Amino acid sequence: MWKYRTLYLISIPGIVYFLVFKYVPLLGSVIAFQNYNLFAGFGGSPWVGFEHFERMFSHYDFLRILKNTLLLGAYDILFAFTAPIVLALLLNEVRLTLYKKLIQTIVYAPHFLSWVIISGIFVGMLSPSSGIANVILGWFGIDPIYFLGEDSYIRAILVGSGLWRDVGWGTIIYLAALTGINPELYEASEIDGAGRWKQTLKITLPALLPVITVLFLLKIGDFMDYGFERVFVFQNPLNIQNSEILDTYIYKAGLKQLQYSYATAIGLFKSVVGLILLVMANSLSRKATGESLY
Amino acid sequence: MGREHWSRKLFLICNYIFLTGLSLTMLLPFLNVIAQSFSGSAAIDRGDVMFWPVDFTLNYYRYVFDDASIWRAFGVTVYITVVGTAINLIATSSLAYPLSRGEYVGRKFIMLFVLMTMIFTAPLIPQFILMREINLINTLWALMIPTAISAFNMIVLRSFFMQIPTELIDSARIDGCGELRILWRLMLPLSKPALATVGIFYSVTNWNKYMDALYYLNDRSLYPLQVKLRELLINDDLVDTGNLPFDVASQSVQGVQMAVILVATVPIILLYPFMQRYFIKGMLIGSIKS
Numbered sequence: 001m002w003k004y005r006t007l008y009l010i011s012i013p014g015i016v017y018f019l020v021f022k023y024v025p026l027l028g029s030v031i032a033f034q035n036y037n038l039f040a041g042f043g044g045s046p047w048v049g050f051e052h053f054e055r056m057f058s059h060y061d062f063l064r065i066l067k068n069t070l071l072l073g074a075y076d077i078l079f080a081f082t083a084p085i086v087l088a089l090l091l092n093e094v095r096l097t098l099y100k101k102l103i104q105t106i107v108y109a110p111h112f113l114s115w116v117i118i119s120g121i122f123v124g125m126l127s128p129s130s131g132i133a134n135v136i137l138g139w140f141g142i143d144p145i146y147f148l149g150e151d152s153y154i155r156a157i158l159v160g161s162g163l164w165r166d167v168g169w170g171t172i173i174y175l176a177a178l179t180g181i182n183p184e185l186y187e188a189s190e191i192d193g194a195g196r197w198k199q200t201l202k203i204t205l206p207a208l209l210p211v212i213t214v215l216f217l218l219k220i221g222d223f224m225d226y227g228f229e230r231v232f233v234f235q236n237p238l239n240i241q242n243s244e245i246l247d248t249y250i251y252k253a254g255l256k257q258l259q260y261s262y263a264t265a266i267g268l269f270k271s272v273v274g275l276i277l278l279v280m281a282n283s284l285s286r287k288a289t290g291e292s293l294y
Numbered sequence: 295m296g297r298e299h300w301s302r303k304l305f306l307i308c309n310y311i312f313l314t315g316l317s318l319t320m321l322l323p324f325l326n327v328i329a330q331s332f333s334g335s336a337a338i339d340r341g342d343v344m345f346w347p348v349d350f351t352l353n354y355y356r357y358v359f360d361d362a363s364i365w366r367a368f369g370v371t372v373y374i375t376v377v378g379t380a381i382n383l384i385a386t387s388s389l390a391y392p393l394s395r396g397e398y399v400g401r402k403f404i405m406l407f408v409l410m411t412m413i414f415t416a417p418l419i420p421q422f423i424l425m426r427e428i429n430l431i432n433t434l435w436a437l438m439i440p441t442a443i444s445a446f447n448m449i450v451l452r453s454f455f456m457q458i459p460t461e462l463i464d465s466a467r468i469d470g471c472g473e474l475r476i477l478w479r480l481m482l483p484l485s486k487p488a489l490a491t492v493g494i495f496y497s498v499t500n501w502n503k504y505m506d507a508l509y510y511l512n513d514r515s516l517y518p519l520q521v522k523l524r525e526l527l528i529n530d531d532l533v534d535t536g537n538l539p540f541d542v543a544s545q546s547v548q549g550v551q552m553a554v555i556l557v558a559t560v561p562i563i564l565l566y567p568f569m570q571r572y573f574i575k576g577m578l579i580g581s582i583k584s
Contacts, residue, residue: 006473007392014389014443015404021424021440022411028420038426087316090309099310105570106317112562112569114502116520120527120555121323124330130548132326135341164319172577196302221413229505233524254419255509267417275413 032265052265061244062266069245072231073223075159081219083163084170085212089200091171092178104175107168119233122161123148154239158231177211178204213291221278224270246270331355331552338548354553364554366515367522370434371558374518375500378438382496383489385442386451391477393448394455395463412445418509425510436510437503437518444499447492453579454488455481491576494569501562519558526554 032052034045056062087107094100110118125132126147134144147153185203194202228247235243246266254263278293286292325345330338334349342348358364389408393401421440430436458481466476482489504520511517517525526547 004395004397004473007395007398010388010474010477011392011398011404014385014448015407017385017389017443018408018411021421021442022416025416025420025424026414028423029417031420031423032417036423038423090313093306093309094313103313103317106320108570108573109563109566110320112498112502112566113559114504114520116502116504116524116527117555117559120523120551121327123527124548124552124555125323125326127548130330130338130341130343132323132344135344138341168320172574176574176578195299196305225415232505250418251509255422260419260423264417264419267419271415271417278413 029264029268031261032268034261036261036264038260048261052262053269055262056265056269061249064241065244065246065249068242069224069226069247072155072158072226072245075155076162076226077216077219077223079159080162080166080170081216083167085174085208087167088171088174088178089204091175092204093196104168104171107171109168110165111169113165115227115229115233118161118165118230122157122234126157148234148236149238151239151242154234154243158234158243161234162230173211173215174208177208181207209289210291213285213289214293217278217281217285217293220281221274223277224274327552327555330549331556333549335549351549354549357550358553358557363514364519364522364557367517367519368557370516371501371503371519374434374437374503375497378441378500379493379497381438381442382444382447382500383493386444386448386492386496387482387485387489389443390448390451391455391481394452396460408445408448422509431510432513432516434516437500437506441499441506444496447495450495450576450579451485451488451492454485458484487572487575491572494565494572495576497565498562498569523554523558527551 028042031042031045033047033049034042035048035051036042036045091100091103094103113121124130126134128134128144128146128149133147137143137145145153147157181203186199189199189203224246226245226247228251231243231245232248232251235248247270250263250266250270253259253266282292282294322345326343329345329347330343331354332347332350332352333343334351337343337348392398393404395401398404425431425436425440430439462480462484463476466480471479502520503518504524507516507518507521511521
């Protein structure tokens with residue numbers, strides 16, 4: 001080991017980084033069980049057990065916010081997870097290389113925009129007076145709709161803008177898996193008289209299954225992490241009933257209202273639920289498909 | 295093609311129409327933003343502007359380029375993108391390289407130690423308290439240091455390093471090279487495509503940074519472009535009461551907002567053709583290994 005001391009030496013800053021910025025805050029989660037006071041610190045703050053968790057569950061708003069979080073997570077799996085698989089299959093049918101490249105270049109691009117910019121574009125397009133969406137509705141004689149000012153549209157807008165940004169990006173890994181399929185399989189099935197649709201069902205999809213499973217498990221692990229930014233930038237007081245999620249609530253309760261311990265308790269709850277979902281999905285998947293993350 | 299079944303042909307035609315339509319839904323919003331940023335405010339308010347400027351004007355851009363606070367925010371963003379990405383690359387490669395070497399005893403343990411952080415993430419408040427304790431609140435370091443290494447990018451880089459034949463390292467050692475020299479003179483130059491891939495991921499993240507600034511900065515003079523842009527997208531008078539979109543108030547600001555959106559987007563669009571060469575490869579390596 002001494003011979004390679006330089007290797008160990010240069011790895012130290014990175015290890016320290018993970019210790020300090022990832023593990024120390026993880027240990028700091030103990031303040032969920034305290035009445036944390038900035039001046040008293042971890043040592044001086046009184047322990048209160050599960051008081052903050054009890055408060056969380058007895059809070060009417062909390063259940064609504066939890067419901068929003070779970071609903072958005074479910075929509076995300078229903079649409080944002082499946083859409084890239086379908087799009088990759090469709091792109092795979094395209095034989096004109098130049099056209100395929102062009103389409104790919106265009107659909108990957110929105111992924112690189114920040115949520116602030118995406119919200120700017122969408123808010124502009126959905127504006128009641130000048131937004132392109134309402135101009136088009138106007139052609140059909142429909143009165144302008146203030147899409148962002150009503151609870152009923154916000155979930156569709158959140159899911160839709162997420163799809164718009166990431167559907168193309170999500171296809172990259174499936175397209176790579178598709179190129180890995182042995183072409184002889186298709187040739188053999190053609191001789192057997194299988195059409196393109198049958199081939200997709202019997203060859204293409206089974207070949208994609210391992211990738212789909214792994215990505216699905218990762219998605220389940222992120223179920224509660226719908227993302228602070230993407231929701232926050234679309235939020236306003238008129239749509240907050242349906243758009244408040246745990247992450248935005250934690251920010252407001254913690255950093256705006258300085259309820260440090262309460263906000264940490266919610267954050268801890270979120271992580272634990274996410275972990276339980278991941279473990280459950282992983283063991284289910286191992287039994288059903290033989291694929292698992294660990 | 296000619297001998298194929300009619301249903302196959304029908305499918306292909308529908309597929310081309312669908313994919314073209316999908317690309318248009320990606321492109322047209324941009325054209326709309328560009329057109330509005332060059333159009334007269336009355337035309338915008340009437341909803342006359344689709345994909346081509348009406349009553350062409352440069353007023354919004356004049357306003358944007360005259361605003362010192364937008365310039366400052368732009369400068370902050372360029373700074374955290376350049377300096378932050380340099381920190382990212384140095385920190386990431388100096389961990390990824392040792393972990394790519396078979397000689398590093400305990401590398402499996404360290405990898406596990408890193409991977410665990412991808413599953414267990416600490417809640418916001420303990421992270422905030424840590425930042426307070428180490429005095430990073432209200433400094434630009436708050437936007438660069440806590441995100442110095444992404445576990446995903448570290449895995450990408452490590453995989454690239456592992457592909458380089460060990461014989462090269464051995465022969466360099468016989469020539470009398472020390473470990474640092476091997477890293478600096480041999481491994482890093484050989485890994486330029488990998489560094490470019492990871493560098494692109496990092497710089498896009500740094501350019502788009504918004505949330506961290508919201509959490510850790512109170513000093514307005516330190517706000518990066520995304521925060522400034524966000525302020526312009528919501529009505530200034532209502533900033534403190536909530537996040538009402540600009541719709542509620544006057545419409546005349548819409549042109550300015552579209553111009554700022556473009557100012558914040560154009561640098562990424564200019565980089566995009568260059569980036570595209572690399573990011574697909576990076577995505578694949580990262581996902582295969584994780």
